[in-house]
Amino acid sequence: MNKTDDIIRHIHSLVPGDKKIRIMNVCGSHEHTIAFSGMRSLMPENLEIIPGPGCPVCVCPESDIINAINLSQRDDVILVTYGDMLRVPSKEGSIRAQGGNYRMVSSPQECIQIADSHRDKKIIFFSIGFETTTAPTAAILESGIPENLYILSSHRLTPTIMEILVKDAEIGIDGFIAPGHVSAIVGANAWNVFSEQYGIPTVVAGFQADNLMLGIAEILRQLKYGETKTGNVYAGVVKPEGNVQAQKIMDRFFEVSDVNWRGIGHIPGSGLELREEYSGKDARKVFDLQEIKESAIPGCICGNVILGKAYPADCKLFTKVCSPNSPKGPCMVSGEGACNIWYKTG
């Protein structure tokens, strides 16, 4: 009997025979491991592991994408963003298809090099993602950025969206697998609200299949014995308090804002924008960007997939007309999107 077999057997012994249990992961990399390892097929039938809002480009509002496209078409601008953002569709197309002058970066650090070597242009970094990408953007601001570099912030807060999910009775979440590297920034304690206020076990896990299954077993153990608390099976990386220096730097430059989530809607206090004192670097203010009403993608249920209300396979477009090569909705674009992952794993 190997270690993996032991964990699976343990999971089976902890699941009650008569009740459906729904555990949500909120990290694209977790969903990746779960789907590619075939873990779901090894779980008890009444245990559902549902993908949640772990894909940052999937929730980026269409309005921000259209504004980014429009900015890139200006003669005096170079738009810079992560590769995943380039192919995300909007009613005006994607940045890659419709964008004028744009560059792909894999780190905010590269924005500084681009700005330094294009002094005659305004460089706009379309900075998106959860806490793991917010902190690096805050880090370049901390070091000082060139005069011609601006930030279009579309950052989102993981704990806030999770709280929205908990309050939605239709979803019915019994436990959360908390994202490993977001937790490295915000700290395992950031999830205490779920056990303390909502009675939902939340366990931080890493990215190995065995480690993820250990996290699932810990959630089930807590449910069985009624002792809800934040667990951490990724303690070699994640501290209870998180990365305090990163939190301080983020707080110095960003403040909480009310924002839209694509396919989900307006969620108060769930985003981050540059603080007023840095408004001279805020592309939204400097370029007077306006909110553009979101349009629905006919047939696409990406919003419900992100919320854990539907699986990719429930979508009529999935694999028929929507594929990674021809994505109709944002969840099919990114390697962290549930539809993209499920497409690749059949």
Add this chain to the structure above:
Amino acid sequence: MCVGVPMQLTEINYPSGVAEAKGVKRTIGLQLLPEGVLEIGDHVIVHVGFAIEKVDKKMADEIWEALEEVLQMMDEEEEERARGLSSDGDG
């Protein structure tokens, strides 16, 4: 975009440094970790070019094992898909 990879520090010029993984060297930002806690030879988790946490070698190896596990599974799926497409085409 949110995948963090462990790398080993080979140079430190705080707030930046050079880190290596799998024979690839990259200049990375260190300012998300306090100056003085890092030494050459330390392992860090790197996200979009910035070290976000220091980890021990055992943890770094385990994370790489997980990444390689997923990469291998993706390769196998791709190969299977390619074989499926090829046999569809033949048939």
